Amino acid sequence: MEMAARREPSRPSAEPESAATAVRLDGVKVSFVIRGAAVFDAVAPTSFEVREGEFVSIVGPTGCGKSTLLNVTAGLLKPSAGHVEIFGERLAGLNRKSGYLFQQDALMPWKTALDNVAIALEVHGTPRKEALEAARGWMGRVGLARFCERYAHELSGGQRKRVGLAQVLIRRPRILLMDEPFGPLDAQTRQIMGNLLLGLWAEDRKAVMFVTHDLEEAIALSDRVVIMSAGPDARVIGDHPIDLARPRDAAEIRLDPKFHALHKRIWDQLREEVAKTYEEGAR
Amino acid sequence: MRAASLKLLALQVLVAVVAIGIWHVGSSVPIAGKYFLPEFFFSTPLDVFQRVVKLFVSGEIWRHLWITLTETLLAFVIGSAGGVAIGFWFARQPLIAAVFDPYVKMVNALPRVVLAPIFMLWLGLGIWSKVALGVTLVFFVVFFNVYQGVKEVSPVVLSNARMMGMTERQLFRHVYWPSALSWMFSSLHTSVGFALVGAVVGEYLGSAAGLGYLIHEAEGVFDVTGVFAGMFILSAFVLVIDWLVTLVERRLLVWRPQAAVGQT
Numbered sequence: 155m156e157m158a159a160r161r162e163p164s165r166p167s168a169e170p171e172s173a174a175t176a177v178r179l180d181g182v183k184v185s186f187v188i189r190g191a192a193v194f195d196a197v198a199p200t201s202f203e204v205r206e207g208e209f210v211s212i213v214g215p216t217g218c219g220k221s222t223l224l225n226v227t228a229g230l231l232k233p234s235a236g237h238v239e240i241f242g243e244r245l246a247g248l249n250r251k252s253g254y255l256f257q258q259d260a261l262m263p264w265k266t267a268l269d270n271v272a273i274a275l276e277v278h279g280t281p282r283k284e285a286l287e288a289a290r291g292w293m294g295r296v297g298l299a300r301f302c303e304r305y306a307h308e309l310s311g312g313q314r315k316r317v318g319l320a321q322v323l324i325r326r327p328r329i330l331l332m333d334e335p336f337g338p339l340d341a342q343t344r345q346i347m348g349n350l351l352l353g354l355w356a357e358d359r360k361a362v363m364f365v366t367h368d369l370e371e372a373i374a375l376s377d378r379v380v381i382m383s384a385g386p387d388a389r390v391i392g393d394h395p396i397d398l399a400r401p402r403d404a405a406e407i408r409l410d411p412k413f414h415a416l417h418k419r420i421w422d423q424l425r426e427e428v429a430k431t432y433e434e435g436a437r
Numbered sequence: 438m439r440a441a442s443l444k445l446l447a448l449q450v451l452v453a454v455v456a457i458g459i460w461h462v463g464s465s466v467p468i469a470g471k472y473f474l475p476e477f478f479f480s481t482p483l484d485v486f487q488r489v490v491k492l493f494v495s496g497e498i499w500r501h502l503w504i505t506l507t508e509t510l511l512a513f514v515i516g517s518a519g520g521v522a523i524g525f526w527f528a529r530q531p532l533i534a535a536v537f538d539p540y541v542k543m544v545n546a547l548p549r550v551v552l553a554p555i556f557m558l559w560l561g562l563g564i565w566s567k568v569a570l571g572v573t574l575v576f577f578v579v580f581f582n583v584y585q586g587v588k589e590v591s592p593v594v595l596s597n598a599r600m601m602g603m604t605e606r607q608l609f610r611h612v613y614w615p616s617a618l619s620w621m622f623s624s625l626h627t628s629v630g631f632a633l634v635g636a637v638v639g640e641y642l643g644s645a646a647g648l649g650y651l652i653h654e655a656e657g658v659f660d661v662t663g664v665f666a667g668m669f670i671l672s673a674f675v676l677v678i679d680w681l682v683t684l685v686e687r688r689l690l691v692w693r694p695q696a697a698v699g700q701t
């Protein structure tokens with residue numbers, strides 16, 4: 155595995171217009187057929203882009219289709235209409251350029267934490283010894299050096315997420331899809347994990363699609379926050395650039411007056427849009 | 438902790454002592470001129486013990502134990518191999534599974550004892566008719582568990598492995614196979630037990646060697662002491678095998694949080 159070139163971590167967060175598009179959703183619509191009868195339009199035609207090196211958060215109420223959009227981007231789910239482009243190429247089948255940290259537990263329970271991380275390299279032909287060594291390094295980086303020999307059921311929910319993170323990052327995918335990676339964590343640990351993630355991300359600046367319920371977390375971490383409306387027929391109702399300086403501290407940034415201004419602006423818009431959505435729905 | 442387990446052991450030994458005591462008194466002390474457990478029907482603990490010792494000292498028993506063990510192992514290995522192969526095949530080919538479903542259920546519903554004479558007709562009185570009987574028992578236990586194991590792989594684990602870039606072969610090796618094996622191992626006690634049942638029942642119904650044969654022969658001449666000695670050795674044999682299985686299971690299923698899921 156070659157090391158991706160390190161970029162200047164304190165680069166301004168706003169990407170130059172020239173940065174290539176890593177992910178483009180073009181009119182992606184998802185409908186589920188429920189038990190062969192009723193059709194449920196989960197996501198209305200949606201378009202948006204994530205540029206190379208950009209950290210984009212997706213925020214929305216539960217059940218609005220955030221996981222669904224990530225599944226589509228990962229190539230695990232075919233959209234009912236529209237298409238996905240990855241680095242300018244139309245996606246057919248699995249999206250091999252991205253790593254996906256699932257919302258649910260996805261570790262192989264019959265492998266130790268270390269083996270779970272190492273296998274991600276072994277699968278691509280890295281000799282076992284080398285893979286184990288690299289995996290040990292990654293376990294250290296996510297703060298689990300002492301938990302290498304544990305099985306999934308011997309780890310806490312947050313520890314499992316971190317193993318999952320190492321498992322995804324060790325492959326150095328160019329796109330990172332994360333579905334509520336800090337879901338089961340307490341507020342304190344969330345911030346520690348947020349900083350950990352920012353640190354790892356700063357090393358090689360992948361394109362990130364980060365799903366969360368937590369608007370503050372989204373603002374603290376991202377370059378852009380995308381807001382989705384409640385489903386069915388969920389759609390993007392807001393797309394806010396976050397021009398806070400990097401590097402950031404996920405905890406301290408929340409005290410920044412600029413952070414407050416952003417939070418208020420997005421929150422106001424969010425409230426307005428949600429109210430509108432409900433009015434439209436009621437008519 | 439240690440004291441507790443010592444106490445448990447003492448109680449367990451006590452149960453044996455009381456049971457043997459009742460047996461001994463009933464069979465050798467007349468109560469109101471009558472034996473509560475007549476020797477002709479129940480033998481006596483001492484006789485049975487002497488018979489067991491004699492069987493081991495004369496070395497006669499080893500041949501029988503060896504035969505039964507061989508049959509058990511063969512039945513287990515062949516039945517498991519078949520169960521794993523067919524279980525996998527059916528799980529990955531839903532159409533085939535659907536087509537064969539009623540027949541699998543039909544054959545599995547059949548009490549195996551009725552098959553014994555047919556196997557003897559086909560395979561003779563040697564070990565293979567017993568192995569075949571054991572295989573019909575082991576196969577289904579393993580088959581159902583492997584089928585379940587492949588079917589029950591968590592879709593998220595599967596998607597994750599796919600996203601990792603696993604090919605179909607790697608998925609088989611790192612996901613389906615361990616899942617299926619874990620289900621199979623979780624039924625190890627049952628399947629090894631069934632292999633032994635097949636062997637002993639087969640021997641009992643017609644053979645020239647093995648523990649089942651030993652018991653059957655003793656019964657033929659109303660040698661109750663021989664029957665009891667045979668049963669005693671058989672249960673001890675089962676306990677040893679079960680203990681070995683537990684050891685194997687502990688090693689193989691370390692990653693499992695809860696006790697294994699039993700079958701049947």
Ligand SMILES: Nc1ncnc2c1ncn2[C@@H]1O[C@H](COP(=O)(O)OP(=O)(O)OP(=O)(O)O)[C@@H](O)[C@H]1O
Nearest residue numbers: 186188194196215216217218219220221222223385
């Ligand atoms: N396989 C499916 N069949 C039918 N409906 C589905 C299916 N998967 C998801 N849905 C529906 O699609 C909608 C979006 O689901 P999704 O899992 O993407 O929500 P989410 O935004 O990730 O929610 P959460 O924040 O709770 O994880 C939901 O209303 C859900 O009921």
Ligand SMILES: [Mg+2]
Nearest residue numbers: 220221257333
């Ligand atoms: Mg979700």
